[in-house]
Amino acid sequence: MGDLTLAVDIGGTKFAVGLVDAGGGVAESRVAATPPGGDARALWETLTALLDDLDVPDAVAGVGIGCGGPMTWPDGAVSPLNMPGWRGFPLRERLAARFPGVPVRIHNDAVCLAVAEHWRGAGRGVPNMLGMVVSTGVGGGLILGGRLVDGGTGNAGHIGHVVVDPAGQPCGCGGRGCLEAIARGPGLAAWAVERGWSPAEEPREPATATDTGPDTGPDTGPAPGGADGPKARYLEATAASARRLAADAAAGHPIALEAMTRAGRALGTAIASAAALCDLDLVTIGGGLSQAGPLLFGPLEEALREHARITFARRIRVVPAALGQEAGLVGAAALVVAPGSYWSAG
Amino acid sequence: MGDLTLAVDIGGTKFAVGLVDAGGGVAESRVAATPPGGDARALWETLTALLDDLDVPDAVAGVGIGCGGPMTWPDGAVSPLNMPGWRGFPLRERLAARFPGVPVRIHNDAVCLAVAEHWRGAGRGVPNMLGMVVSTGVGGGLILGGRLVDGGTGNAGHIGHVVVDPAGQPCGCGGRGCLEAIARGPGLAAWAVERGWSPAEEPREPATATDTGPDTGPDTGPAPGGADGPKARYLEATAASARRLAADAAAGHPIALEAMTRAGRALGTAIASAAALCDLDLVTIGGGLSQAGPLLFGPLEEALREHARITFARRIRVVPAALGQEAGLVGAAALVVAPGSYWSAG
16 A cells, blocks of 8 residues: 555645545545635545545655645645635645655646656656746746756746746736746737637638638637626636637637747747756646647747757657646646655755 | 765866865866867877877776767767757766776866866755856856766757747857856857957946946956957857956946846846756856956846746745866766765766
């Protein structure tokens, strides 16, 4: 029984818990929706109900936790942006009290996804990589010399706040022109809405291509209903609008296409900077927006190859993340199962 | 005698060799000018003459080498940009043949300067730092978790090729908008020359400030002679023009001031990106241009504080490098003396 690690993955959309074996296989798991607007107690009870339901064996090898940031690290008092009910909540300490006598370790959820890709996904055996997530935010984790890099406060890997346009748009962090300000799904959707795109519309033929060629683009299916939805601008903070944008881009909508190009180029530029600074072998990209495929990866590669020109940087490869929904659990477990590579904090 | 390490520092301007003790003290050293346009043999003979003159003891602990890049690493076949006579020259191997039976280790010269600052300079005891050099080029070395980061090919730390302006000027690497394209001394001087500044002139009163206030600025001394010098544009590739530019900026010349501001802001922007990605505690800056003091560090801090807004990045400090001319030797020696921190390549 001591061979199983309890993994906990706490996000703004869902909570997941699972038992992960020493090879990174998820033996069993439970998932629940994050209680919207839940206070500290409601959030904790959601988690403990999941744990009760999982029927955790007495002798787990340890507990690995991934949680949305920010948090104090490694002590793990969490204040996830999307869960106002937890502000400085001692998540690691509370779980350590529930599972005494075993290591209980925590890291940022984007870091855990990077660790998962390195341990069991698209980055297996690659010594120097950045694992990225492009979704409601843009985050990542950095592995150099085969080891997870923590940085001074456990926050290394924040590629979302690399500056890609010094005079660019304001970012949620208070800065300007950060990758995240441009490439996060809701930011992209807002940019498109400002230019006349509406997330409630049916996909349209590309206006600018009508008379110039056969490029009507693939149709990914009918647009969902939504006539009773809120006004377009109201949707700018929702992940749904970003999915809609990607679907419209796939259907050839010119503003949606331009938005995806803009995001892709910003990603490629930031990756070029990371490649120069860290001499990376590989970047993996996961998260909802990464599923836009060539619409995002095409402009990404274009900007990357324009900017990553110094000889050693040209070798960098960018690939989609290989692991699916359980990646967060797998990465959290790795903090316990493979501390030589993924845990430095004692 | 085995307590002394032989250090070798190979640059485009000078060659230096020295004996460094286990505490980082330089017991003895010799310096010679790099033979301009020297072929492979002339360069090697310059080095061996220095070594003969140094009277290296029989039993050195090892040999540490810093050399201008690029090079293959860790085998150390060097092709320094400023020394066309060496292309794929097996510098490490040649020195290993001369000093058999001891470790002979090599790294980029900018990496050695960063190592020196971490080992014995302004970064002592700081776990996560970037050591930068701003001079004819812009380079650096990265130390994370108290260890030198090599990256996949020994090239981590190339902050000069972080993108600070995606639509910016072409860079020598073939890219566009790299920090180095903007902030390297010769690039700055060229930018100022294009706007009417001439490196041969006496420092002038600031044209725009003549009627607006008392800001005449300090006078750093008479301009050097040079009436028979080449035309201004011809000088753009010389370090001398960058020193002239810094002096003119100190004297209040508006174009020179604008150039220094431009460089400082580019540096601050790139440092903000590095701080986000690597969660850094400290940046040290050395090299000729860093001696411009507040004219450079003022705009640097301004741009840094505008962009490094995410909470953990705000703590970053930027300080001048503490070590002087011998830093290259000290850092090269550290590859041998302190391999636990500075050598990973076996």
